[in-house]
Amino acid sequence: MELPVVKRVAIIGIGLIGSSLARAAREYGAAGSVALYDGSADVRARAREIGLGDVYDDVSDCVRDADIVILATPVGVMGALVQTFASAMKADAILTDVGSVKKAVVDAALESVPDHIHFIPGHPIAGTEKSGPDAGFASLFRDRWCILTPATELADDAGQAALKRLSDFWTVIGSQVQVMDVERHDRVLAITSHLPHLIAFNIVGTAHDLESVDQGDVIKFSAGGFRDFTRIAASDPIMWRDVFLNNKDAVLEMLGRFNEDLAALQRAIRWGEGEQLRSFFERTRGIRQSIIDAGQDTDADNFGRDTKK
Amino acid sequence: MELPVVKRVAIIGIGLIGSSLARAAREYGAAGSVALYDGSADVRARAREIGLGDVYDDVSDCVRDADIVILATPVGVMGALVQTFASAMKADAILTDVGSVKKAVVDAALESVPDHIHFIPGHPIAGTEKSGPDAGFASLFRDRWCILTPATELADDAGQAALKRLSDFWTVIGSQVQVMDVERHDRVLAITSHLPHLIAFNIVGTAHDLESVDQGDVIKFSAGGFRDFTRIAASDPIMWRDVFLNNKDAVLEMLGRFNEDLAALQRAIRWGEGEQLRSFFERTRGIRQSIIDAGQDTDADNFGRDTKK
Ligand SMILES: NC(=O)c1ccc[n+]([C@@H]2O[C@H](COP(=O)([O-])OP(=O)(O)OC[C@H]3O[C@@H](n4cnc5c(N)ncnc54)[C@H](OP(=O)(O)O)[C@@H]3O)[C@@H](O)[C@H]2O)c1
Ligand SMILES: NC(=O)c1ccc[n+]([C@@H]2O[C@H](COP(=O)([O-])OP(=O)(O)OC[C@H]3O[C@@H](n4cnc5c(N)ncnc54)[C@H](OP(=O)(O)O)[C@@H]3O)[C@@H](O)[C@H]2O)c1
Numbered sequence: 023m024e025l026p027v028v029k030r031v032a033i034i035g036i037g038l039i040g041s042s043l044a045r046a047a048r049e050y051g052a053a054g055s056v057a058l059y060d061g062s063a064d065v066r067a068r069a070r071e072i073g074l075g076d077v078y079d080d081v082s083d084c085v086r087d088a089d090i091v092i093l094a095t096p097v098g099v100m101g102a103l104v105q106t107f108a109s110a111m112k113a114d115a116i117l118t119d120v121g122s123v124k125k126a127v128v129d130a131a132l133e134s135v136p137d138h139i140h141f142i143p144g145h146p147i148a149g150t151e152k153s154g155p156d157a158g159f160a161s162l163f164r165d166r167w168c169i170l171t172p173a174t175e176l177a178d179d180a181g182q183a184a185l186k187r188l189s190d191f192w193t194v195i196g197s198q199v200q201v202m203d204v205e206r207h208d209r210v211l212a213i214t215s216h217l218p219h220l221i222a223f224n225i226v227g228t229a230h231d232l233e234s235v236d237q238g239d240v241i242k243f244s245a246g247g248f249r250d251f252t253r254i255a256a257s258d259p260i261m262w263r264d265v266f267l268n269n270k271d272a273v274l275e276m277l278g279r280f281n282e283d284l285a286a287l288q289r290a291i292r293w294g295e296g297e298q299l300r301s302f303f304e305r306t307r308g309i310r311q312s313i314i315d316a317g318q319d320t321d322a323d324n325f326g327r328d329t330k331k
Numbered sequence: 332m333e334l335p336v337v338k339r340v341a342i343i344g345i346g347l348i349g350s351s352l353a354r355a356a357r358e359y360g361a362a363g364s365v366a367l368y369d370g371s372a373d374v375r376a377r378a379r380e381i382g383l384g385d386v387y388d389d390v391s392d393c394v395r396d397a398d399i400v401i402l403a404t405p406v407g408v409m410g411a412l413v414q415t416f417a418s419a420m421k422a423d424a425i426l427t428d429v430g431s432v433k434k435a436v437v438d439a440a441l442e443s444v445p446d447h448i449h450f451i452p453g454h455p456i457a458g459t460e461k462s463g464p465d466a467g468f469a470s471l472f473r474d475r476w477c478i479l480t481p482a483t484e485l486a487d488d489a490g491q492a493a494l495k496r497l498s499d500f501w502t503v504i505g506s507q508v509q510v511m512d513v514e515r516h517d518r519v520l521a522i523t524s525h526l527p528h529l530i531a532f533n534i535v536g537t538a539h540d541l542e543s544v545d546q547g548d549v550i551k552f553s554a555g556g557f558r559d560f561t562r563i564a565a566s567d568p569i570m571w572r573d574v575f576l577n578n579k580d581a582v583l584e585m586l587g588r589f590n591e592d593l594a595a596l597q598r599a600i601r602w603g604e605g606e607q608l609r610s611f612f613e614r615t616r617g618i619r620q621s622i623i624d625a626g627q628d629t630d631a632d633n634f635g636r637d638t639k640k
Contacts, residue, residue, distance in 0.1 A: 098605075122555075147552045150632035151619075157632070165637070167551055200551070210548045213538050215555025221530055222556070224596055226615040228589045229522050239519045241621045242476055242509070243456045246431075246524025247531070249628040250559055252619035259612035266600045266608055277597055280537045281590075287533055288586055291575045299575055303568035306535040310460075310561035312550045319558040323459035323466070325634040328474070 025051040027190045032057040032088035036069045039120050040094030041158030044074040046195040049160040059084035068155050082110035093119035098264035101130025113138040116184050124171045124204040126268035140184035142172045151256040164196030171204045212272035222254035334360040336499045341366040341397035345378045348429050349403030350467030353383040355504040358469040368393035377464050391419035402428035407573035410439025422447040425493050433480045433513040435577035449493035451481045460565045473505030480513045521581035531563035
């Protein structure tokens, strides 16, 4: 592949994902230059300070010369944001995003996207519990998947070439690309990401509110399992509010199934049905091994975070 | 503190915890020698092979000369096991355990414990998702808490000296000791360990059973959050069956609260109540920071497992 993949990429929203993309695009040579915009003046100032790219105070100026424009804000604002700059984008440029929900973003943005632009929504399955421009790093997307959900109109040659260009961009920064439709994306992510976050936020909230147990005890004895959930529950509240508001149907469906299964476990505990508990706990082990074999997690004890000193 | 703390420790059950104790007792000089017994002949053979200590084929022979006897089997068998060897223990020796549940163990074992023995139940808040004699390592208990739940009869001088001896043993292998009563232990652990495990087993089970989502997709896109839960859900099924059967009341109480809170979140999602979601997600962040400040977790992104390569 010839580098850089594109001359210039513009990134709107300079948080964890946006700043990681800016770093990765330059470090791995995916883009010749990086244009940046963020709604917050403080974030723009910080991005200038740490030299993430050419930072603009106006979003239309930011996107004007870009071959690829990547939205990296919370999903709730993406639709309105596209309206403000789409007409400033140059012909044959690609508009994409990194939002954790796809159907709602597509529906909100689609009517503002001019015909001369290729709209190819995306979602890198990579992240951390941190936020903001200082939290990002170039290798975030390495060995991770990036899902692209192109509209069917890409069926023409120019559309296919654009899809190839965007795939190359993600490949160069270390990801594997998978194309799928928006509905499938939203269903798969509801179980692999949105429901786990909801459950984690919830159990940390339950522990927080317990009057019958000392908060100090919850902190001290968190190594029994609870601490794993607090990492996920430390993720950005605005980002996650927007995810749940915008993937309501799939999340509620998965939550319904989760609740049914939990009711069955609750009943087995109440009635002392040991064999049912054991066989339930037995069959979940295979999934972890498959995830390790697929290179999506470490096999080190406790994720390697505190063992074998 | 003069080392070794005791001349000889006996450990019954040579799995993750038992084999870690054997390694730690020798490496840090907590015991002059280590006697070992396990119900499984294969495990005994393996313990001999890797040189964990003096391995016995008879449990009474194993405990005979020990100053401290530590039960490290699943909690469900502890009561019956104590009956088989308690009379072989020497006078003034300490009988303790590492079980994740305390009240049920105490109730099941107490009547078999002879008067000349100090019975001081315990629980190290340390572990991994692995099992068996090869999974253990000496530093497992370092910087972790160990809870001791002595019976009130320890109020005499000999009892207090025994408690001091057992505390010293745990301190030498790197733990901080906290004394509390059995009811408090079982309530605190229900929220910090038992409920998190139940939830993790459950969500992995829900994902496993989904016909509407490809299993391959669950594996590939697990880095969105799901993979964190699969680690905990890979823990030993027998151990966890016994925990839920033996801490039923506290687990069902915590589960009831968890379900109430989850119903409120579900309702907020259904009715699009963004502000309620955001404020709920906001208030859970402080707990993680406290856990990091207390040295009970790492602050590295994603537990440091795959970032900043
Ligand atoms: N975090 C993850 O693990 C992860 C993984 C995959 C995908 N995603 C997706 O990536 C996107 C960004 O997430 P993130 O974790 O990078 O969030 P983040 O660190 O909070 O960054 C978001 C940035 O967007 C800015 N912003 C908000 N509204 C804006 C607007 N109207 N115009 C311009 N900038 C605006 C924010 O500024 P303020 O600070 O002033 O609000 C902030 O600097 C989200 O859509 C999320 O769903 C996240
Ligand atoms: N894992 C953790 O994270 C953790 C943390 C703190 C406390 N604990 C507690 O520590 C204890 C042991 O857990 P673990 O993780 O070390 O489990 P493990 O790795 O499965 O080891 C348990 C060992 O006990 C043996 N055993 C079972 N029944 C026995 C009997 N009647 N007599 C003698 N040996 C017997 C087992 O042999 P077989 O293989 O033949 O069954 C196995 O070798 C449990 O009570 C658990 O609640 C665990």
